[in-house]
Amino acid sequence: MSSHSVTNFNNKGGNPRNSEGAFLTLRDGRIMFAYTAYYSDGRGGDDDPANIVAVFSDDDGRTWGKERIVVVNEGKWNVMSVSLLRLQNGRIAIFYLCKNSSFDCRPWVRFSDDEGETWSEPVATMHRLGYFVLNNDRAVQLKSGRIILPLSHHYNVVMADNPEKVSIEGRGLFCVVMSDDNGATWQEGSERWQLPSGPGYLQEPGVVELADGRVWCFMRTNIGRQWQSFSSDQGETWSVPKPSRFQSPRAPMSVKRNPHTGALLAIWDDAALATKMWGEKKKLREGWLKDASWGRTPLVMAESRDEGRRWTRSRVIEDDPDHGFCYIAIHFTDEALLLGYCCGGGDDSHVLQNLRVRRIPF
Numbered sequence: 001m002s003s004h005s006v007t008n009f010n011n012k013g014g015n016p017r018n019s020e021g022a023f024l025t026l027r028d029g030r031i032m033f034a035y036t037a038y039y040s041d042g043r044g045g046d047d048d049p050a051n052i053v054a055v056f057s058d059d060d061g062r063t064w065g066k067e068r069i070v071v072v073n074e075g076k077w078n079v080m081s082v083s084l085l086r087l088q089n090g091r092i093a094i095f096y097l098c099k100n101s102s103f104d105c106r107p108w109v110r111f112s113d114d115e116g117e118t119w120s121e122p123v124a125t126m127h128r129l130g131y132f133v134l135n136n137d138r139a140v141q142l143k144s145g146r147i148i149l150p151l152s153h154h155y156n157v158v159m160a161d162n163p164e165k166v167s168i169e170g171r172g173l174f175c176v177v178m179s180d181d182n183g184a185t186w187q188e189g190s191e192r193w194q195l196p197s198g199p200g201y202l203q204e205p206g207v208v209e210l211a212d213g214r215v216w217c218f219m220r221t222n223i224g225r226q227w228q229s230f231s232s233d234q235g236e237t238w239s240v241p242k243p244s245r246f247q248s249p250r251a252p253m254s255v256k257r258n259p260h261t262g263a264l265l266a267i268w269d270d271a272a273l274a275t276k277m278w279g280e281k282k283k284l285r286e287g288w289l290k291d292a293s294w295g296r297t298p299l300v301m302a303e304s305r306d307e308g309r310r311w312t313r314s315r316v317i318e319d320d321p322d323h324g325f326c327y328i329a330i331h332f333t334d335e336a337l338l339l340g341y342c343c344g345g346g347d348d349s350h351v352l353q354n355l356r357v358r359r360i361p362f
Contacts, residue, residue, distance in 0.1 A: 004336065005062045008343070009035070009055075009355040017044025018355040020136035021340040023331030024084035024092060026115045031057045031333065033340060034070055034094065035136075035355055036080040044353055050078035052096055054116070061331075061338045061359045070119070071110065076100040083139035085147070089182050092116055095125070095139045095149065097132075102156050102168050107134040107149055109183050125149055125177045125186040131156065131168055132175075135204045135252055137329040137340075142209050147179040148235045150205040150217060153192070171201035174219060176235045189235050195221065202227060202241065204252040208264065210307050218244060220252045224271060245311070247271040249295035254328040260362070263303045267328045267339070270300040270314055278321055292345040296324030299341070317358070318343070324351030336361045 009018040021035030034054040038044040052071040055064040071079050077099035085093045092112040099105045106126040110119040126132050133152040141147045152172030159165045176189040195202050200223040207217045215231040217238065226246040229238045246253055246268055253268035277298065298319035302311040318325045323345030331338040337360040344354040 004361050005359045007064055007357045009357075011044065011344075011349055011353040014039055014041070016040060016042055016048070017050075017353045019044075019342050019352045020081045020327045021329045021355060021357075022082050022084040022137040023329055023338055023340065024086060024116075025331070025333065026056075028115070029058070031061050031331070031338070032084065032116055033057070033064065033329075033338075033357060034082045034084055035340065036078075036082065037067065038078070043350060046080070047077045047099060049073055050080050052079050052082050052094075060333050060335050061357065064357065070094065070116070071096060074098060074122070077105075081134060081136045083134070083137050085139045085141060087111075087147075087182050088141060088145055091182065093139065093147075093183055094119065095134065097134055098122070102131055102166055104129050105131045105133070107132060107151070107177070111183065123183065123186075125179070125183075126151070126188070127186070130154075133172065133204060135206060136327055137254065138206050140207050140209065142215070142234055143213075144234060145180065145182070146234050147183055148207055148215065149177045150207045151175050151177065152203050152205060152219075154203075170203070170222070171195075172203040174202055174205050174217065174229070174238075174241070176207075178235055189237075191237050193229060193238060193241050195223075195227065195241060199223065203250075206252065206254060207235075208255045208257065211262075212307070216255075216308060218246070218253050218255060220248070220250060222250045224248070226253050226268065249274075251294075251296045251324075251326045252328075254330055256330040256332075258303075259332055261305070263305045264308055265301060265303055265330065265337075266311065267299065267301045267317070267330065269296045269324075269326065270298055271295075273298055273300060273314060273316075277319065292322045292347070292351075293320075293324040294326075294345075294351045296326045296351060297321060299325035299328075320345070322346045326351065 017038040038050040083095040202219040204220040228244040300314035329340035343356040
């Protein structure tokens with residue numbers, strides 16, 4: 001895809017992975033891009049040590065300055081998976097996962113009243129222990145003022161023959177936490193959902209508010225397609241999850257509304273297009289694909305101008321068959337669309353190790 005600029009944040013010695021970011025435009029016009037920066041001698045696994053850092057652009061995302069730490073690692077494992085949100089009261093909120101163990105991974109939030117120069121003490125959004133996943137760039141504030149964080153709750157599995165061996169269940173339960181006072185206090189939604197019994201499971205939900213006031217939830221699954229659910233009461237209750245039109249591997253989709261046109265923009269790894277491009281080799285299978293892309297290619301986008309009923313033809317953003325593209329951050333400026341996403345693969349890295357910012361002019 002032709003675009004004005006591409007900036008890569010690649011792994012290096014002592015920094016084995018950069019991933020899962022989010023954007024925000026500051027009052028002075030600068031753009032902040034925060035992401036997870038791992039520090040270790042390993043390859044940057046999800047439980048390896050990491051800080052949340054930020055870089056800034058004063059030319060509408062064409063170039064970026066030197067990184068600085070925004071949230072130092074305060075977890076026994078790490079802090080990761082950042083969302084940035086300009087609240088209706090003018091404050092900036094930064095959401096992130098604080099990982100202490102497989103029994104304690106929860107989203108926390110800090111606030112800034114000085115455009116990200118300093119941050120408040122952290123506030124827990126989930127008050128009970130568990131392994132709760134909040135993807136990057138997922139926090140949403142509805143027109144009513146309610147903040148919704150879409151979560152996937154994963155149980156721990158303890159092996160009967162080896163009680164010290166604990167793993168995290170892949171099957172996730174979709175749930176939400178919400179705040180009606182700009183993030184000061186939080187409460188859980190009343191429902192939890194999983195896919196029907198069988199081999200399928202959901203993970204990594206996201207939400208967007210529709211024009212009629214409903215909230216659309218889209219969810220990653222391992223059965224070849226994004227599933228979806230709708231709420232007509234601002235996240236309190238949800239419809240039974242059903243398959244959506246979006247064919248995809250086991251990778252998350254991202255959707256945001258274009259503030260300039262009002263259209264919904266969806267970005268995902270298109271499994272149907274992958275089959276057309278490369279044949280059965282790239283079709284979804286259980287577990288990771290053996291190739292270097294993890295099946296997370298090609299990355300495409302499409303628009304809907306009728307609240308998701310119809311979508312334009314997919315437009316390819318990335319189609320390297322040996323690299324994977326995922327965990328998309330979406331941001332609209334007055335001049336361009338900014339995307340931040342993992343782009344690793346090939347012979348030099350795994351999919352999550354490298355991060356890319358792509359600027360697409362309007």
